[in-house]
Amino acid sequence: MVAMSGGVDSSVTAGLLVEAGYEVIGVHMKLHSAPAAPDAGVVTGPPAGASKTCCGLDDALDARRVADRLGIPFHVMDLREAFQKAVIDDLVDTYMGGATPNPCIQCNGVLKFRVLLSRAMALGASKLATGHYARVTSEPALRTAVDGDKDQTYFLFPMTPAALSRTLFPLGGLSKSEVREHARRMGLSTAEKPESQEICFIPDQDHAGFIARSRPAAEGAGEIVDEAGCVVGKHDGYWRFTVGQRRGLNVALGRRVYVQRIEPSTRRVVISGPDALWSSGIEATRWVWHERPAPDEVVQVRIRHQGGLLPARVTGGEAPEIVLLEDAWAVAPGQAVVVYRGDRVLGGAWIRRGKGSRPVAVPARMKRLEGA
Amino acid sequence: MIYLDYNATSPPRPEVLERAVPFITEQWGNPSSTHGMARGPAAAVTRARDEVAAWCGCLPRDVVFTAGATEANHLALRGLAWERLLVSAVEHPSVLAPALALGATIIPVTADGVVDLTALEALLAQPGRALVSVMAANNETGALQPIDAVAALVRGAGGLLHVDAAQLGGRLAAPTTWDALTVSGHKAGGLKGAGALALGPGLALRPQQLGGSQERGRRAGTVDVPAVVGLGCALSLPATPGVEALRDRLQQAATILGARITSTAVERLPNTLHLSFPGIPGEAVVAGLDLEGVCGSTGSACASGASEPSHVLEAMGGDPSGGVRLSLGWKTTSEEIEEACGALTDVITRHRQVAEELSWSV
Numbered sequence: 001m002v003a004m005s006g007g008v009d010s011s012v013t014a015g016l017l018v019e020a021g022y023e024v025i026g027v028h029m030k031l032h033s034a035p036a037a038p039d040a041g042v043v044t045g046p047p048a049g050a051s052k053t054c055c056g057l058d059d060a061l062d063a064r065r066v067a068d069r070l071g072i073p074f075h076v077m078d079l080r081e082a083f084q085k086a087v088i089d090d091l092v093d094t095y096m097g098g099a100t101p102n103p104c105i106q107c108n109g110v111l112k113f114r115v116l117l118s119r120a121m122a123l124g125a126s127k128l129a130t131g132h133y134a135r136v137t138s139e140p141a142l143r144t145a146v147d148g149d150k151d152q153t154y155f156l157f158p159m160t161p162a163a164l165s166r167t168l169f170p171l172g173g174l175s176k177s178e179v180r181e182h183a184r185r186m187g188l189s190t191a192e193k194p195e196s197q198e199i200c201f202i203p204d205q206d207h208a209g210f211i212a213r214s215r216p217a218a219e220g221a222g223e224i225v226d227e228a229g230c231v232v233g234k235h236d237g238y239w240r241f242t243v244g245q246r247r248g249l250n251v252a253l254g255r256r257v258y259v260q261r262i263e264p265s266t267r268r269v270v271i272s273g274p275d276a277l278w279s280s281g282i283e284a285t286r287w288v289w290h291e292r293p294a295p296d297e298v299v300q301v302r303i304r305h306q307g308g309l310l311p312a313r314v315t316g317g318e319a320p321e322i323v324l325l326e327d328a329w330a331v332a333p334g335q336a337v338v339v340y341r342g343d344r345v346l347g348g349a350w351i352r353r354g355k356g357s358r359p360v361a362v363p364a365r366m367k368r369l370e371g372a
Numbered sequence: 373m374i375y376l377d378y379n380a381t382s383p384p385r386p387e388v389l390e391r392a393v394p395f396i397t398e399q400w401g402n403p404s405s406t407h408g409m410a411r412g413p414a415a416a417v418t419r420a421r422d423e424v425a426a427w428c429g430c431l432p433r434d435v436v437f438t439a440g441a442t443e444a445n446h447l448a449l450r451g452l453a454w455e456r457l458l459v460s461a462v463e464h465p466s467v468l469a470p471a472l473a474l475g476a477t478i479i480p481v482t483a484d485g486v487v488d489l490t491a492l493e494a495l496l497a498q499p500g501r502a503l504v505s506v507m508a509a510n511n512e513t514g515a516l517q518p519i520d521a522v523a524a525l526v527r528g529a530g531g532l533l534h535v536d537a538a539q540l541g542g543r544l545a546a547p548t549t550w551d552a553l554t555v556s557g558h559k560a561g562g563l564k565g566a567g568a569l570a571l572g573p574g575l576a577l578r579p580q581q582l583g584g585s586q587e588r589g590r591r592a593g594t595v596d597v598p599a600v601v602g603l604g605c606a607l608s609l610p611a612t613p614g615v616e617a618l619r620d621r622l623q624q625a626a627t628i629l630g631a632r633i634t635s636t637a638v639e640r641l642p643n644t645l646h647l648s649f650p651g652i653p654g655e656a657v658v659a660g661l662d663l664e665g666v667c668g669s670t671g672s673a674c675a676s677g678a679s680e681p682s683h684v685l686e687a688m689g690g691d692p693s694g695g696v697r698l699s700l701g702w703k704t705t706s707e708e709i710e711e712a713c714g715a716l717t718d719v720i721t722r723h724r725q726v727a728e729e730l731s732w733s734v
Contacts, residue, residue: 025663075659078680078693122726123660 001025001120002129003112004067004074006059009131009171011066011190012182016170017129018070019186025125026067026074028060029116031083031107032201065189079115086110088201092214095207095239098264099334099351102155102305103199108132109158117163127168132156135172135343140164142290142345147175154305157338157348158288208240222267224251227260227276238267243354244277244330258330261353279331279354282322289347292320293339300340303331303351309340320349328354374666374708374715378559378643378701379511379539385561385702388605391416392563392598403595404586413597420604427607428546428553428570436569436577436587437600441538441556442466444569445505447591448534448552449474451577454503458495460487460517461687462510467536468683471505479506484638485515485688493525502531508547509539512671512684512697514644515635516544523549532575538567541607542702543615543641551575557603561702566599612702616642618709619700623647625713629720634685634695643701646671648694652723657696660719666712671697 002014004026017024060076067074087106094101112130120128133145133152140161145151159167171179183191202210211218220237233251235241240248245259249271260272282303293299293314300309301322311325322337331354338348375383384392395416401409403417418432425432438444445466449457457476459467462485477495480488487506496502504526509516519535526533527549534552541560546553552575557566571577577590584592619642623633626647634646649657654670661668672682672695681692698712 025659027659073659073662075655075662077655077659078653118726118730119656121730122656122723123663124722 001027001116001123001125001127003116003131004028004063005131006062006066006190006193007131007196008183008188008190008193009133009179010063011131011188012179012186013129013131013170014066014070014072015182015186015188017168018072020170022127024070024072025123026063026070026072027116027119028063028074028076029083029111030060030076030078030080031111032080032088062190062193069186069188077116077119079111082115083107083111083201088214091199091207092211094334095211096215096218096220096264097334098238098262100242100332101334102336103201104155104305105158105336108155113156113159113163113167117166121166127166129168129170131171132169133171133174134169136164136167136169143172144340144343144345145169145171146173149306150176152305153340153345154302154307154336154338157336157345160288161290164290208237211237211239220267222269224249224269224271226253226257227270227272232271235269238262238264238269241269243332274329277330277354278327279329279356280324280327281355282324282328282331282337283352283355284320284322284337284349285352287320287347287349290344291341291346293341293346297341298325299346300342302338302340303328304335312339314339321355330354374712376698376700376704376712377667377669378704379514379697379699380669381558381564382542382561382701383703384558384563384602385606385609387609388562388602391605392602395598395601399597403597404584416601417595417597420600423604423608424555424568424570427541428555428568429548430553430570431573433588434571434573434575436571436590437595437603438567438569438591439565439593439596440567441536441554441559442567444554444556444567445534445536446470447569447577447580448554449503449505450580451590452503452532452534452552453501453576453578454532455500456498456502457505458492458502459505460507462513462515462684463505463507464511464536464538465683467505467507479504481687483689484635485510485513485684486638487517487522489518489521489525492522496525496529496531502526502529503534504531505534505536507539508535508537509544509641509644510635510684511539512682512695513635513646513688514539514641514699516639516641519547520549523547539641539644542609543611543643555603555607557599557606560603560606561609562602562606563599565596566603568603615700615702615704618704618706619643619645621706621709622698622700622713622716626716629717634688634690641699643699645698645700647696647698648691649696649720649723650694651727652694652720654694654696656723657716657719660723661712661715664715664718666715669697669699671695 004010064074087103090106091101091103117128133150135143144153198205223231224233224235226232241259243259257271260276261270295315298311301312313323314320315323333351333353335351336348337351339346399412401413403414421432421435424435449470458479459471459476460479461481480491506517506522523533532551535550536554538556541555551572553570555568558564579590581592623645631647631649658668658670672680686692
């Protein structure tokens with residue numbers, strides 16, 4: 001079974017597997033309801049308007065066109081309920097908790113490689129294939145894509161060994177341009193389709209507006225304070241901010257300031273100069289291990305998609321801790337920390353906070369004076 | 373491939389093809405022309421009109437050919453004169469959507485999916501001449517509506533009754549009392565692209581398409597001769613016997629597997645089986661059957677092909693998701709039904725095994 005979003009990657013995935021002689025079933029996941037049309041309520045059913053993101057009607061129809069072209073059975077599965085719980089509610093809850101969610105990881109870990117995989121097995125499919133840029137080797141092990149710039153293993157760390165052993169990533173050895181070439185060669189209508197990189201269920205990318213609509217009673221406005229606790233400004237929703245963010249603060253202190261941390265209980269956004277955002281360790285939760293490294297092994301960790309790899313050790317017992325051998329800047333709670341040994345993903349978890357911030361070089365009081 | 377989706381469309385009957393195909397290949401003239409090339413097609417349309425009128429129980433002149441049942445439904449709701457519009461909650465979307473756009477009031481249904489007559493009576497007691505639209509048989513559940521009882525109430529209140537009989541052709545006889553009746557060709561073993569709205573004697577209809585005098589000025593546009601010939605032919609053929617017994621065999625097998633059968637307490641179309649398996653999404657059952665070579669349906673689908681929560685099941689107060697519709701027809705054989713029973717057993721058993729093996733939900 002191939003998960004077909006209607007994009008070029010999953011289209012080529014299906015095409016390559018057909019060429020390889022697999023008996024392929026295409027499935028499109030309906031994950032959320034398309035935004036309401038102006039005439040909604042008069043004429044029931046989805047709007048006729050165009051959608052630029054994944055999961056919209058156009059994408060379902062694009063996927064169907066590719067399936068028809070390849071001559072494979074195609075079905076749409078309505079997974080809106082599971083998506084609402086695992087991805088949308090999680091996104092809102094995480095923002096409300098003062099952290100920065102990563103809906104793509106939730107979608108992969110829960111929707112694709114749990115719910116959809118079990119649907120595939122129930123239909124008698126032996127494997128689930130997706131258009132991710134990643135590789136699975138026989139151990140089973142999750143490994144980075146050959147095209148390092150496109151590697152998506154950061155989004156895939158929650159996959160269990162059982163899920164990995166039932167998964168195919170046919171694009172793991174290809175570059176994006178090779179994938180587009182395959183699409184053109186196979187005559188697939190999605191060959192020139194642009195990348196989708198936004199949050200698919202928030203078409204305007206205004207996540208703050210989305211939260212306000214989802215939780216109209218939630219109070220998010222509060223104060224912006226500096227590292228000494230002095231109020232330097234106001235904001236209209238702490239969930240607009242991410243650790244390391246500089247834009248949108250609207251405070252003029254005469255120096256570069258960044259969000260250092262967010263305190264949901266007081267709705268305070270604490271800002272500081274860049275120095276206070278360095279961490280020498282990471283506390284994380286909900287660990288998934290494919291293979292846990294020994295405490296003295298130097299591994300690499302990644303704390304954001306397409307972020308650099310940082311050397312680190314994994315210590316601790318029941319509750320593992322990351323000791324960074326090189327400090328990391330702006331460790332954002334709610335994002336994932338993924339642990340690598342070379343090209344292999346060893347495991348990962350959800351960041352609670354960066355630890356052991358480097359001492360601030362200049363006393364806070366002086367900094368404030370500096371800004372005055 | 374075992375085809376069990378006759379309520380979506382049916383294979384054309386051989387008699388239909390025999391009569392209709394010459395009007396594609398040789399007698400392609402426009403029946404409205406006055407020359408020799410028109411005579412054959414015009415005669416064929418006249419014969420088809422007679423056949424449709426005979427099935428509906430009306431005069432041939434009161435048959436308006438359309439491009440299908442959806443158009444006929446729109447023509448009835450928009451073209452008849454009324455002050456209030458009442459439609460049942462389980463109507464086909466081609467009635468429900470235009471009705472809601474026209475400000476209709478919804479008539480509730482019982483848990484078995486038939487019109488709540490007490491509620492209808494109360495609605496009819498309000499002032500204003502009502503057009504009531506109630507389908508003869510539901511496309512999802514197969515439940516037959518009490519059209520005679522509905523007609524008596526509507527007549528008593530001085531209203532008009534439109535009956536969407538799209539699912540009735542080729543299966544059961546038309547209801548006897550109505551003011552406007554929708555029929556479909558391809559559900560009855562005819563061809564896609566033809567339907568008709570039959571009208572009570574002398575009933576005025578405001579046309580919705582202008583620009584031609586076809587159909588006595590009530591529906592402009594060249595008549596689709598082969599499709600209309602197919603419609604007339606399909607409605608003139610006797611229903612195939614034995615379909616109900618095959619449906620019951622399938623229902624028995626599904627019941628043994630733990631299926632809940634919909635609308636069993638009321639009369640149903642003899643060819644339709646609507647069921648659900650608790651805990652297994654309908655679309656998963658349909659996809660599983662498809663991979664086994666059995667064509668079924670969830671009964672309601674949106675433009676993307678995803679199954680939509682069914683407004684029919686919702687109106688009945690049931691779980692609006694999870695339904696599976698299997699509908700049989702003139703070509704269905706007992707061998708096919710035995711195979712379909714086996715396929716259904718395999719699909720359901722595999723789902724339950726996977727659900728048991730995995731800690732996560734299917």
